Amino acid sequence: MTVGGGGGSFRTNCVGRLAMATEGPYDLVIRGGTVFDGSGGAGMRGDVGVRGDRIVAVGVVVGRGATEIEAAGLAVTPGFVDVHSHDDLAVLMEPEYPCKVMQGVTTDIVGNCGTAVAPFAAARPMFRAIGPEVEMEPWEGYAGYLERVDEVRPSLNIAALVGHGTIRRAVLGNAERAPDAGELAQMAAYVREGMEAGAVGLSTGLIYEPGRYAATEEVIALARVLDGRGLYATHMRNEGKYLLEAVAEAIRVGEEGGVAVEISHHKVGGADNWGKVRESIKLIEVARARGLDVTADQYPYTAGSTSLFAVLQNNALNERGEEGGLGRADPANVRIAFCPANHDWEGKSIREMADLFDLPAEEAARKVVEASVRTTVVIETMDEADVRMVMAHSTTMIGSDGVPGGSKPHPRLYGTFPRVLGRYARDEGVVSLAEAVHKMTGMPAVKFGLKDRGSLRAGAFADLVVFDPATIADRATYADPCQFPAGIRAIFVNGVQVADNGLHTGARPGRALRRGM
Ligand SMILES: [Zn+2]
Numbered sequence: 001m002t003v004g005g006g007g008g009s010f011r012t013n014c015v016g017r018l019a020m021a022t023e024g025p026y027d028l029v030i031r032g033g034t035v036f037d038g039s040g041g042a043g044m045r046g047d048v049g050v051r052g053d054r055i056v057a058v059g060v061v062v063g064r065g066a067t068e069i070e071a072a073g074l075a076v077t078p079g080f081v082d083v084h085s086h087d088d089l090a091v092l093m094e095p096e097y098p099c100k101v102m103q104g105v106t107t108d109i110v111g112n113c114g115t116a117v118a119p120f121a122a123a124r125p126m127f128r129a130i131g132p133e134v135e136m137e138p139w140e141g142y143a144g145y146l147e148r149v150d151e152v153r154p155s156l157n158i159a160a161l162v163g164h165g166t167i168r169r170a171v172l173g174n175a176e177r178a179p180d181a182g183e184l185a186q187m188a189a190y191v192r193e194g195m196e197a198g199a200v201g202l203s204t205g206l207i208y209e210p211g212r213y214a215a216t217e218e219v220i221a222l223a224r225v226l227d228g229r230g231l232y233a234t235h236m237r238n239e240g241k242y243l244l245e246a247v248a249e250a251i252r253v254g255e256e257g258g259v260a261v262e263i264s265h266h267k268v269g270g271a272d273n274w275g276k277v278r279e280s281i282k283l284i285e286v287a288r289a290r291g292l293d294v295t296a297d298q299y300p301y302t303a304g305s306t307s308l309f310a311v312l313q314n315n316a317l318n319e320r321g322e323e324g325g326l327g328r329a330d331p332a333n334v335r336i337a338f339c340p341a342n343h344d345w346e347g348k349s350i351r352e353m354a355d356l357f358d359l360p361a362e363e364a365a366r367k368v369v370e371a372s373v374r375t376t377v378v379i380e381t382m383d384e385a386d387v388r389m390v391m392a393h394s395t396t397m398i399g400s401d402g403v404p405g406g407s408k409p410h411p412r413l414y415g416t417f418p419r420v421l422g423r424y425a426r427d428e429g430v431v432s433l434a435e436a437v438h439k440m441t442g443m444p445a446v447k448f449g450l451k452d453r454g455s456l457r458a459g460a461f462a463d464l465v466v467f468d469p470a471t472i473a474d475r476a477t478y479a480d481p482c483q484f485p486a487g488i489r490a491i492f493v494n495g496v497q498v499a500d501n502g503l504h505t506g507a508r509p510g511r512a513l514r515r516g517m
Helices: 120-126 141-152 164-172 181-197 216-225 243-257 277-289 308-313 350-357 361-371 384-392 412-427 433-439 442-447
Strands: 026-035 044-051 054-059 065-070 075-078 080-082 105-110 157-160 201-205 231-235 260-263 294-298 303-307 334-338 376-380 396-398 464-467 488-493 496-500
Touching: 026 054, 026 464, 075 433, 080 412, 105 488, 120 164, 141 157, 141 181, 164 181, 164 201, 164 216, 181 201, 181 216, 201 216, 216 243, 231 243, 243 260, 243 277, 243 294, 277 294, 277 384, 294 384, 294 442, 303 308, 308 334, 308 361, 308 376, 334 350, 350 361, 384 396, 384 412, 396 412, 396 433, 396 442, 412 433, 433 442
Parallel strands: 026 065, 026 075, 080 105, 105 157, 201 231, 231 260, 260 294, 294 396
Antiparallel strands: 026 044, 044 054, 075 464, 303 376, 334 376, 464 488, 488 496
């Protein structure tokens, strides 16, 4: 049931809803809540009526619903869109997907950081750090993946990005060179297939193999294949010393490739670089003033999570080498999340591993990677003031960047959305509740072209969250990450209830979402 021993569990809840046999004109009425429509506007007291998979009435709803939810004192919002997930294969392995669903996430965008689902033969090994090596029936292209999602029917909706890294691996392996004309045409054909199948854009991971070997021109050439449809989402080449150069590169791809840009997990790592986000935000503002559609997403934590191999390759644990894309990290602040070679190492820091092996920290990390190249870590490199500055900015939306797998995943996998609503909006006032909701609903739905999603209005899909603004909170911590949040009363996907008072109902009403449909 859980991915990679993720530890999360849920109970199927069989409340006898069918016993409420009153046949009303509505399948569902949520009564008397404070309705946030996802636009960023203030909440308004009202009812929400649902028929089938759509919202049909908002305001004063006369007439009973087959299901009635009393929401006085609660917030009623569109379902949350996680614009930055890595759940591509995990949702097929565990379709109830409680780590996201229980946060109120009703749509997951997969295929981020250049790592995505097609071609299958290249994709499968790239997901080896995510969950167990289970057998999977291959699919054909993005069309095949989206069909598989519809067959499996997870509990939440799935939209996909085309991954540049996966396509490059399929055509060029791990070659450290530019593609020739024929190879570039092959890569373009894969991008075209994905976009025609309904992918919402193209992603890159320019610190990772093999994306790091791509020049900007290669990315621009592939962005042009989008022909202005969808967007370009990027894990940039550098999130440390050269953050500003990397943002400029992303904007150049948007400008010359003719597509909208989404900067993934906008942040800066390494104490020497803290504060640079003030300038990267300015670069985004200047580009927008020129008419470019540039936005960003963020997870609400000061630690990141990635593969230990990438940490080493980017010299994050090496004080002498040229600083790579992650900034520097203290070995005491790099903790193993997932290590299939030895699960007892999960939760230990690289400093502790160095003591255990009696080796310098970087050598100890190499030894862990030799034991399993699939090892992932949680890496503390950011400044809280930077996290708040990025969150408060109007161009930032929310994406978890959760990495499923292991016993100690980054808590963002379980806590991102309630943490923004509870800690950052209610407790600290970094953003208002209405703005926080907008950053996880209306804003991402518009940017990623999710038709009739992210908006609480008559005619939109009935993806809905009912929560208590006074008590909503993340409970996942670094030490104990696989914990569901508090304060969520009910969650609906396509009009079907997937969570009831903190319990997963077991329902699986999710769909593959194709761009513009
Ligand atoms: Zn990334």
